Amino acid sequence: MNDDLLGRHRAVLPDWLALYYDEPLEITHGEGRHVWDAQGNRYLDFFGGILTTMTAHALPEVTKAVTEQAERIVHSSTLYLNRPMVDLAERIAQLSGIPDARVFFTTSGTEANDTALLLATAYRRSNTILAMRNSYHGRSFSAVGVTGNRGWSPTSLSPLQTLYVHGGVRTRGPFADLDDYDYVAACVDDLKDLLGHSRPPAALIAEPIQGVGGFTSPPDGLYAAFREVLHERGVLWISDEVQTGWGRTGEHFWGWQAHARSGPPDMMTFAKGIGNGMSIGGVVARAEVMNCLDANSISTFGGTQITMAAGLANLTYLLEHDLQGNARRVGGLLIERLRAAAAHVPAVREVRGRGLMIGIELTKPGTDEADPAAASAVLEAARAGGLLIGKGGGHDTSALRVAPPLSLNVAEAEEGAAILEDALRSIQ
Missing domain, CATH: 3.90.1150.10 (Aspartate Aminotransferase, domain 1)
Incomplete structure (x- = not known):
């Protein structure tokens, strides 16, 4: 040392x-x-x-793409057309499974989740958020406010009213002794009871597998069952795929696909692996949700050319070599x-x-x-x-x-x- x-x-x-x-x-x-x-x-x-x-x-394919892009231009901001950003957005929109998808790039998973919370609260006109116990969603003020893991939540202050739901940890908590079917049913009943005592929430944000929480997860289908309850009330589902995305779980390309009975989430956040070390995060959302903001916005460093070049090369390598398999x-x-x-x-x-x-x-x-x-x-x-x-x-x-x-x-x-x-x- x-x-x-x-x-x-x-x-x-x-x-x-x-x-x-x-x-x-x-x-x-x-x-x-x-x-x-x-x-x-x-x-x-x-x-x-x-x-x-x-x-x-x-990875040679990524380092080559970064070097070649750096020799042309590194950055210009989102105020200008950006071919690598459009190229990667098209690939991710197609892979996301979300219909009529729009993609917004950020520099981290924290910023991606922050953006998703902004979109959800603006779209639903509500600052109430449902989150999972034992969850982690980032380091920003709003992301800390929906993090259900006390070791990573340094303040109780938040711009959001957060209500925490059972279900993210299968082998601990009040329902741990139930079989999977009864466990899901108990968590759904708890969600319904919670909704009956709160103002209409904007969204549920959930990691399909909780990363910082120790790689814990519910039985398959829990979030599909939650989605059915939420959809009836117009509440959005945000799947935090910062750690579960891009085929890491092997069985699925996205973590939400283990809960796919009711279709894809309304929004999905991603980051980490797509850049293979370069700073890329982002949000995928239905156009209706993504386009709900009524003020101007840009991203200075989200989607910058050099990170997009890395992401494209990395995603291409992952798919061509079946790294999910x-x-x-x-x-x-x-x-x-x-x-x-x-x-x-x-x-x-x-x-x-x-x-x-x-x-x-x-x-x-x-x-x-x-x-x-x-x-x-x-x-x-x-x-x-x-x-x-x-x-x-x-x-x-x-x-x-x-x-x-x-x-x-x-x-x-x-x-x-x-x-x-x-x-x-x-x-x-």
Whole structure:
């Protein structure tokens, strides 16, 4: 670790800017599914810059597109026609499944969710928002106001009235002991009761799989059942696909498709993986909703040419190489391997997830009490073994998050699983 860099970091950056590891890591470069630190140590990357390096580090197709675009023009703002932005918007609109879709680009998932909340409240003339318990939607004032995870919500002040709904965490809460059918029915009944006691909401915003919350999810079909109740009342459904989009779950291209009985959401937000490290976020919405604003607006950096070029190249590579299928195949092998390893570790409460989006929840053995110290210890042990993973969870950050680039191969999955097995065993 470069002690001087750490000291400089602490001297000029906020205390609340989290750093992983007792001795924080400086990553200097990457290739494929690996990264290197400033001391030359090589790591298998199972976190991808928080699910952002979606395809691979230093993917030649993306670096070439960025270089060629930078040699022409980097940026002009949305006040001018922008061919790469239109090209990528057309691709995303077609892939979204939302009819008559319009796309607005931002620079992050936070900004995308902020925009979706602006659109929903303007369209519905209501500042009441439904959100899920244990959720995370970003760092802006409005996004924090709809975040149902206390570890990531630093203030109770908000421009919105937020009402939190049951259902995002299948194995905890008052309905955890029910079977899937009865669980969905109980959550729907709870939603109906909540609606009967509140002013008409603008929208429900929900992650199909809760990312920061520890990769938790409801049974398939829950949000379709919610949608039927909401649609009767004109309430919009915003699917936050910042972490679940682009085929990461393997089974579907978008997380909402696991809940597709009632059709696509009214709005969908995206970010992270589409840029493969470049700053891209955005909102897809029905034209009626997207066009509801009655004031001028622009985006200075949303949709800038160099990020759009990266997004186009990255999306093309993902589709041409069927990385969704790879996530399904290799992710399925990885989750079974991790479940087999976890069966011998009493501290593991649950191994959950889909595709290459896997959570390992740790508790004090024999209880449901979260064990964040154990999670931190496994994170450190995995790093010592040459593997980078993440943390999360709504119960004191006691879940490990495993989300490699979608091009992960079987040999790398086996290598990473072996390191993680050793790390889990080390805490016993």
